[in-house]
Amino acid sequence: MKYTKMHGLGNDFIFFTDPNGTDTDYTELAKQLCHRQTGIGGDGIIVVVPSNVADTRMRIINADGSEAEMCGNGIRCFAKYVYERGIVTKEKFTIETLAGIMEPTLTVEDGKVTLVTVNMGKPSFNAADIPMDIKADKVLNYDVDVDGVTYKVSSVLMGVPHTEVFVDDVTKVPLTTLGPKLERHPLFPRGTNVNFVKVVDDSHIKVRTWERGAGATLACGTGCCASAVMAHENGLTGREVDVAVYLGTLHISYSEDGTVFMTGPAAEVFETELA
Numbered sequence: 001m002k003y004t005k006m007h008g009l010g011n012d013f014i015f016f017t018d019p020n021g022t023d024t025d026y027t028e029l030a031k032q033l034c035h036r037q038t039g040i041g042g043d044g045i046i047v048v049v050p051s052n053v054a055d056t057r058m059r060i061i062n063a064d065g066s067e068a069e070m071c072g073n074g075i076r077c078f079a080k081y082v083y084e085r086g087i088v089t090k091e092k093f094t095i096e097t098l099a100g101i102m103e104p105t106l107t108v109e110d111g112k113v114t115l116v117t118v119n120m121g122k123p124s125f126n127a128a129d130i131p132m133d134i135k136a137d138k139v140l141n142y143d144v145d146v147d148g149v150t151y152k153v154s155s156v157l158m159g160v161p162h163t164e165v166f167v168d169d170v171t172k173v174p175l176t177t178l179g180p181k182l183e184r185h186p187l188f189p190r191g192t193n194v195n196f197v198k199v200v201d202d203s204h205i206k207v208r209t210w211e212r213g214a215g216a217t218l219a220c221g222t223g224c225c226a227s228a229v230m231a232h233e234n235g236l237t238g239r240e241v242d243v244a245v246y247l248g249t250l251h252i253s254y255s256e257d258g259t260v261f262m263t264g265p266a267a268e269v270f271e272t273e274l275a
């Protein structure tokens with residue numbers, strides 16, 4: 001089987017195509033391939049499978065084997081992968097995901113995809129959609145207790161569940177201690193990704209993420225979208241925000257009608273054959 005290693009700002013994935021992969025259980029394969037010592041290494045695997053409702057379909061399985069509904073950095077890489085292999089030949093097309101149909105628009109130079117803008121759809125704010133076990137139309141600055149300490153969180157569904165914690169310095173956040181405790185907090189029946197956010201000014205934020213099913217990652221695309229959306233909903237930024245992560249920046253546009261557009265790079269590292 002041919003595997004391709006790709007990343008979006010360091011959020012890395014192992015890609016392959018499976019024409020018969022519509023219902024395949026990839027749990028064990030994901031754990032095996034994502035292992036950083038005994039496998040290829042990655043935050044997840046991403047599989048190209050057929051779609052009846054879009055030009056193609058993306059399945060994303062986290063390193064722990066759990067399947068996620070969507071992946072922002074992954075879908076930019078997915079768009080590059082399918083275009084450069086001729087699976088899709090248009091520079092604007094549709095991708096079926098468990099979170100709905102997403103629409104990438106490609107920047108192509110000499111046949112190579114150099115930048116991808118994705119229509120990520122609209123966030124869902126109601127606690128029941130996230131899901132979060134409280135009654136709220138929108139979850140802003142909600143008090144959550146973790147080991148006797150109260151944190152103010154803002155949670156949202158941006159394809160996948162995201163919980164925002166606004167901080168003064170993203171280099172001093174309890175990513176690997178508080179991250180997993182919020183990820184699996186009883187308030188979130190399907191878990192949550194956790195983003196620590198520093199607001200720099202009206203159009204710049206910095207984000208560090210602990211991902212559901214993958215742990216601390218170098219970037220999280222849906223997390224950058226969720227962070228920009230909730231920074232605006234908290235009155236802290238405008239609707240056009242550059243989100244800085246370890247290895248670069250995503251531009252998030254949160255339109256007046258609620259639609260979110262994410263623009264950023266996608267990189268192919270290597271391709272290999274494994275038995």
Ligand SMILES: N[C@H](CCC[C@H](N)C(=O)O)C(=O)O
Pocket residue numbers: 011043060062067068069070071072073074160161193211212213214219220221222223
């Ligand atoms: N770990 C996430 C899925 C991948 C999201 C992230 N890698 C992104 O770029 O959006 C979850 O289980 O919700």
